[in-house]
Amino acid sequence: MTMRRPGDHLDDELSGLLDGELSADETVAARTHLAGCAFCMAELAAIDRTRTLVRSLPAVDPPTSLLARAAAAPTDLDARPPARRAAVLASIVAAAAVLVVLLQWAPADRSVSPSLAGLVQAHATSVVNTDPADVAADQPPGVEAHVHIKGATGEAEFDVVPVVSRVPVAAKYTVTTAPGQPVADRPTIDVEVREQGVLAERIALDAETGVVLRRELYDVSGGVVRMALVERVRMTHTPAPTPAHRTAGGLVAAPSKLDGDYLRVGVYRRGRVVHMLFSDGLHALSVFAQAGALAASDLPGGGRLVRLGSKTGYHYDWPGGDVLLWESGGVVYTAVGDAPVEDVKAAAASMPQRSRLSIGERVRRRCRALAEAVTGG
């Protein structure tokens, strides 16, 4: 460990921070320094990238001769040690707990710290029973439900007006349907979603309204990554939020489509926040936009750096999916999605950028170039 004078750049604290191995005091000191030092922020990103490369190295199967030589039974070589998988899971969970801090890039005419919990709630309680043309906001959504979500990072409960999407199921999915078991005393249709032949999701749709009553997301080995289950359902006539004007106040362009066949199904105003809602027919994606510069110090811990196309953002987990946060051209974006994270990232990365480069964007680009120069990325 090195002794560090105030004002010096961070050193091995960066690895300690990424590994979640700093004391509370050290964490505060490191975060405070990072919030004001673009150099260390770029260093953090570069070390994080290197660390991820090593952590992504695949497991290596021993040659069959090894255990024969060790006189152990050589018949069950490819059985995966369950403890290894548990360790891998533990490391994923540990990575999710890592604190990463946002640098306040722009001279803040107005600094913004999105209320992640509030935006997640807004996403989870979204009404999407409109057609892609932003019409029919007066249609009754039909159903209110109490949802219990169990994910790798915890559990959450919401009273929601669930997404009822009329967007066709995107061509990227192979879907088969069959009559399903009742959920919350309601008849369902069982939908199996396959990607490249592998079962990715199983969804129980309410037979009458099309509302998702249960959703199980699987990993490649068939394990349940997360499950959302509607525990109570009641018919209701909750009004939809007020649709924003098409221009959304001139703040952001709300594209009609995002990568992954996400179609825009609504644009709403929630106070100073514009809420754009997209659907690929199976998953909802909310993109919230608010003007200003990202206020680093007010964000919760637990975020990780993430690459979103040419932008660098921050990734948080919530039990029902993923939250991505980034700033572009004086606008802070927060995307909340319940699709597999790579799909959410791809869709978020395809949000159009403003052409004008703010000072913050220029600083960020320079840092990114530096990070790429040293990591080969």
Place this chain on the structure above:
Amino acid sequence: MKDNEEPPSWEDVAREHARFLYTVAYRLTGDHDDAQDLVQEVLLRVRRGLATYQPGSMEGWLSRITTNAFLDEMRRRRRRPADALPADPERVLPRHPPADEALAAETLPADVQTALLGLPDDFRAAVVLCDVAGLSYQEIGEALDIPVGTVRSRIHRGRALLREALA
């Protein structure tokens, strides 16, 4: 393995943890022959040491044995300079694996492995135990018999060198 059961036989350990052990050994040595030798040595030590194993983190215990065996081997090699790992990463490209191991080898991200091999042994051990074996700084400190602050420093130095090598 549950607390109230007898210690596992070394054959059980070998079978159940072969992949984990071999992965750590291969990441440390970068060579299938050396990795096999290292795992053999580890299994010997497991065989001798199982009586003293306290139910708990089997993989932490195995990592400790693996790392100690690795570091012992490196110390032994240092006394034979011809076998020492060269400092120049260009010269430590893994040898072509035998045909029966080619399949496993060709799927490896060779650049990262090569960069790992370019690290000084102490740094490589710290990085592999952290990022491959998934141990905490505390566990790594116990495995290497160094303070936690030194663990952090070695991991960070190691990552910084990897980053340069991969640039």
